[in-house]
Amino acid sequence: xxxxxxxxxxxxxxxxxxxxxxxxxxxxxxxxxxxxxxxxxxxxxxxxxxxxxxxxxxxxxxxxxxxxxxxxxxxxxxxxxxxxxxxxxxxxxxxxxxxxxxxxxxxxxxxxxxxxxxxxxxxxxxxxxxxxxxxxxxxxxxxxxxxxxxxxxxxxxxxxxxxxxxxxxxxxxxxxxxxxxxxxxxxxxxxxxxxxxxxxxxxxxxxxxxxxxxxxxxxxxxxxxxxxxxxxxxxxxxxxxxxxxxxxxxxxxxxxxxxxxxxxxxxxxxxxxxxxxxxxxxxxxxxxxxxxxxxxxxxxxxxxxxxxxxxxxxxxxxxxxxxxxxxxxxxxxxxxxxxxxxxxxxxxxxxxxxxxxxxxxxxxxxxxxxxxxxxxxxxxxxxxxxxxxxxxxxxxxxxxxxxxxxxxxxxxxxxxxxxxxxxxxxxxxxxxxxxxxxxxxxxxxxxxxxxxxxxxxxxxxxxxxxxxxxxxxxxxxxxxxxxxxxxxxxxxxxxxxxxxxxxxxxxxxxxxxxxxxxxxxxxxxxxxxxxxxxxxxxxxxxxxxxxxxxxxxxxxxxxxxxxxxxxxxxxxxxxxxxxxxxxxxxxxxxx
Numbered sequence: 351x352x353x354x355x356x357x358x359x360x361x362x363x364x365x366x367x368x369x370x371x372x373x374x375x376x377x378x379x380x381x382x383x384x385x386x387x388x389x390x391x392x393x394x395x396x397x398x399x400x401x402x403x404x405x406x407x408x409x410x411x412x413x414x415x416x417x418x419x420x421x422x423x424x425x426x427x428x429x430x431x432x433x434x435x436x437x438x439x440x441x442x443x444x445x446x447x448x449x450x451x452x453x454x455x456x457x458x459x460x461x462x463x464x465x466x467x468x469x470x471x472x473x474x475x476x477x478x479x480x481x482x483x484x485x486x487x488x489x490x491x492x493x494x495x496x497x498x499x500x501x502x503x504x505x506x507x508x509x510x511x512x513x514x515x516x517x518x519x520x521x522x523x524x525x526x527x528x529x530x531x532x533x534x535x536x537x538x539x540x541x542x543x544x545x546x547x548x549x550x551x552x553x554x555x556x557x558x559x560x561x562x563x564x565x566x567x568x569x570x571x572x573x574x575x576x577x578x579x580x581x582x583x584x585x586x587x588x589x590x591x592x593x594x595x596x597x598x599x600x601x602x603x604x605x606x607x608x609x610x611x612x613x614x615x616x617x618x619x620x621x622x623x624x625x626x627x628x629x630x631x632x633x634x635x636x637x638x639x640x641x642x643x644x645x646x647x648x649x650x651x652x653x654x655x656x657x658x659x660x661x662x663x664x665x666x667x668x669x670x671x672x673x674x675x676x677x678x679x680x681x682x683x684x685x686x687x688x689x690x691x692x693x694x695x696x697x698x699x700x701x702x703x704x705x706x707x708x709x710x711x712x713x714x715x716x717x718x719x720x721x722x723x724x725x726x727x728x729x730x731x732x733x734x735x736x737x738x739x740x741x742x743x744x745x746x747x748x749x750x751x752x753x754x755x756x757x758x759x760x761x762x763x764x765x766x767x768x769x770x771x772x773x774x775x776x777x778x779x780x781x782x783x784x785x786x787x788x789x790x791x792x793x794x795x796x797x798x799x800x801x802x803x804x805x806x807x808x809x810x811x812x813x814x815x816x817x818x819x820x821x822x823x824x825x826x827x828x829x830x831x832x833x834x835x836x837x838x839x840x841x842x843x844x845x846x847x848x849x850x851x852x853x854x855x856x857x858x859x860x861x862x863x864x865x866x867x868x869x870x871x872x873x874x875x876x877x878x879x880x881x882x883x884x885x886x887x888x889x890x891x892x893x894x895x896x897x898x899x900x901x902x903x904x905x906x907x908x909x910x911x912x913x914x915x916x917x918x919x920x921x922x923x924x925x926x927x928x929x930x931x932x933x934x935x936x937x938x939x940x941x
Contacts, residue, residue, distance in 0.1 A: 354519040355542040357430040359549075359583045360390055367586065370561070373419045375591040381604075383588070384419055389426075392419075395499040396427025397510050402500070403458060403482070407432035407516065410454050410525070414438045414447075414470065415462025417570050417591040420486040420495055422579065424460045425570075429542075431513040434522045436537075437571030439918045440466050441911055448473055449534055450527050453765060455479040460495065463487045519543035525764050526573050528714050537764030538714045540573075547757035548717040549581050551739040557684070557725045558585040562608035565601055565679075567592035572919065573718040574688055578611050599677065606679040614692040615920045617685070617707070621696055622853050624674060625828070629857045642666035646702035647695060652727040652792050663702060671703035684708055684725055688718075689919040691799065691822045694733045701732075711735030711799060713782060715773070717758040720744060720782075721797045734789050734796035744797060745779075751803055752786040753779040785816070805924065809837065813896035815844055820899065823892055827885040828854045832909050834922055835899065836935050843900040845938040847931055849908050850882060873904035903934045 353359060363372070368387040375382060384392065400411070413424050413435055428435045436454045438447065440462060450456070451473050458481060461467050467489050473480055485492045519542045527535035564587050568575040582589050590605045592598050598616070628639040645666050649655065655663070675682060684706040697707045706725060712718035721744065723729065723736035730736070738744040742756040759780045762770035773781045783803050789796045801816035809815060817835035824833050824846070831851040837844035855872055858881065859865060866872045882904065890898040909915035915927050928935065 353546060353550075353584075355429075355514075355517055355521075356523055356545060356580055357393075357426050357514070358546075359580055360386065360393070360426060363583060363586055364390055370586065371588050372583070372586075373422060373589050373591070375418050376593050381590065386586075389419075389422065391502055392423040392499075393427040393430060394505045394507060394510055395502060396423050397431045397513070398500045398505045399498055400428060400431060400433060400458075401506075401509065401513075405431075405433055405457065407513075408434055408522070410434050410436055410456050412436050412438060412451065412454075412456045412459040412461075412470075413571065414440055414459065414466050415486055416440060416594075417566055417575075418462065418486060419591070420460075420462075421570050424495075429523055430517070431510060432517050432521065434525055436525045436527070437576070438527065439569060439571055441918060443914075444469050444472070446535060448476060450537070451477040451480060453534075454525055454527075454537060457481050459483045461485055464489045467492055517542070519546065522761065524576075526571070526576075526714050536766060536769060538573075539761040539764050540714075540717055541761055544717040544758050544760060545577060545580065547741065548577055548719055548739075549584055551741050551758070552577070552581055552719055552722070553584060554740045555722060555724055556581065556686075558582070558587060559608060560586045561588070563588045563590060563605055563681075565590050565592055565598070565605050565607040565610045567595060567598055567601075568611055568613065569918065572689075573714040574712070575611060577718060578686075602677070602679040602682075604679075606681040608681055609684050609686070610682070611686045611688075613689045613920050614687055614696075615690075617687065617692065617696060617700070620677070621699070622851065624677070626853055626857065629860075639670055642670040643699065646671070646699040649698050649702035651701065651730050651732060666702075667704055674700075674703045675705060678705065686710060686722075688712065690921055691818070693822065693826050695826050697732050701727075706730075709735055711797065715760045715780060716742075716754055716756075716782075717760070719758075720752075720754050723796075728792040729794060731789055731791045731794075731796035731798075734791075734798040737794055737796060746786060746788070747781075749803075750785040750787065750800070752782045752784045752797070752799075754782060755779050807837075809841060809843065809896050813894075815897055817844075820844075820893060820897060821846075824848075824886065824889050824899070827889065829858070829882060829885055832922075834924065834927055836928065836938070841939060844897065845901040845903070845935070846886075846899045847905055847927065847934065848882065848902050849905045850878070852908075855881075869906040873906045879904065901938045903931075903938055905931070905934075 363386045369385045371383040372386045372389050373384045411428055411433055413421060415421050425435055447470060457479055459470050461470055467485050470483055484495045484498060486495045488494055521542060522539055523542045523545060524540050525537045527537050564582055566589050570576055592601045631639055645662055682705055686708050688710045692709050700707045708723045710719055710722035712720045719739055720742055721736040721738050745753050747753055755778050784799050785801045785803055786797050786799050789798045801818045805817055806814055820835050821833045824830050829851050830848055832849035834847045835844055852869055872878055886899050911918055915923055
């Protein structure tokens with residue numbers, strides 16, 4: 351059959367191998383799997399529940415939970431009868447829930463656990479459209495999801511099939527509210543055609559293998575992992591949901607996945623743990639470890655390494671890097687990363703270790719993928735986000751803004767035709783707000799992101815500064831964990847707020863006879879300040895004088911999503927951080 355709607359992917363898999371395992375999660379410390387057929391059965395039970403509640407086509411429900419099979423049952427069970435589901439992060443503030451529920455007109459919410467239920471329950475009296483809440487976990491006083499589902503024998507499959515036939519590819523599948531770094535969230539309207547077209551394009555360039563395993567831990571409510579879920583479904587991949595971010599290491603070893611998706615921050619954490627273990631080694635093992643790291647940092651993609659280099663790399667892979675692969679389950683062929691820039695040195699190291707890291711680029715508004723690096727090393731470029739995927743057009747405007755056009759471009763922002771008109775022009779080009787450039791390598795043209803258009807600023811000398819480029823370069827230092835450039839407008843020079851890598855600084859202190867018990871002691875230490883200053887000066891050499899960081903302030907606490915300093919996709923909220931550390935920024939310019 352021709353796949354035009356998202357739930358068609360499941361129908362096709364049932365025709366091919368109905369009883370093969372599809373979705374798994376941990377229940378009572380054991381992996382519990384649902385086959386393709388069992389998944390469809392549970393989706394149908396959800397559809398029957400929603401129909402019994404009187405919901406009709408284009409009505410909206412919310413899904414708020416960490417990744418779990420119930421999420422998918424509710425997602426596809428609602429879509430196959432024409433409802434529009436609105437997924438949300440479990441971590442956002444109550445005021446954001448209230449805005450989204452009211453803006454979308456949510457009628458029923460399906461939430462994961464008691465903590466989310468307690469945040470959503472007060473909306474029953476505030477949002478007029480909201481009629482009820484169901485919880486996936488057992489929660490006292492709440493309607494339980496599993497208890498509320500009708501028995502399979504009570505499902506009217508004929509009615510559900512009739513509803514399916516009324517849904518076409520131009521119907522809305524979902525509204526995803528973007529977290530954004532300023533203002534209220536915007537509801538991105540995505541049709542079945544938008545997302546299906548993106549999956550079909552990704553299928554042409556992504557080396558997924560039928561029947562393999564994957565581990566999933568990026569939130570399903572984000573457009574990236576949502577599209578990845580359906581891509582896995584289209585290939586018949588057995589998905590395992592990680593128990594939590596804290597158990598990823600354990601889950602990787604148990605599942606032994608063929609591939610997984612991640613954000614750079616999590617891979618950076620993996621690298622930091624590896625380096626911490628390396629620093630604890632002594633004697634020959636210590637020398638061998640850091641020889642391998644140095645060797646890996648010189649790796650060249652696409653066959654640019656000498657025979658002598660490759661012989662040495664074989665030794666490093668057998669003696670050192672093989673342990674990296676073991677830590678990721680021992681079977682990982684590639685890792686896909688997106689949402690923010692990955693440090694080029696880490697991509698080099700992981701690739702040298704035999705673990706391909708494929709960086710991509712896209713936005714919620716583009717369903718989401720626009721560009722991706724491929725498994726073939728000649729179709730990869732470190733520091734760039736890859737080649738445009740098939741059936742998507744990419745061009746650069748005169749000011750360098752990246753424009754995209756294709757079947758994957760959103761229908762628009764819900765309730766905001768004014769904002770839609772601002773980003774989609776009369777010729778159908780979506781204006782991403784990102785600034786980019788083309789990089790030629792191996793006979794291909796790769797897209798490189800240089801900054802966000804709105805984040806560019808001028809110094810008082812009239813020179814433009816792209817803060818993101820500077821921040822990503824400085825973060826190549828093993829002693830700089832997070833960084834935000836400040837200044838511009840009326841300032842003669844730029845400065846920075848820096849969160850140092852406390853893990854690596856403890857290692858430095860140990861090697862240099864220093865002892866620290868608190869982060870405050872670290873950031874207040876003059877030797878540490880001198881060390882960070884030397885790192886800043888080293889990377890300053892890559893920039894023009896007006897782009898160089900002249901002063902910085904070290905912060906004792908890492909920026910987090912929970913504290914509201916990062917978006918759920920780990921992007922820095924510049925306005926929040928600028929306001930929160932206004933005193934420190936003023937101090938940087940006192941003289």
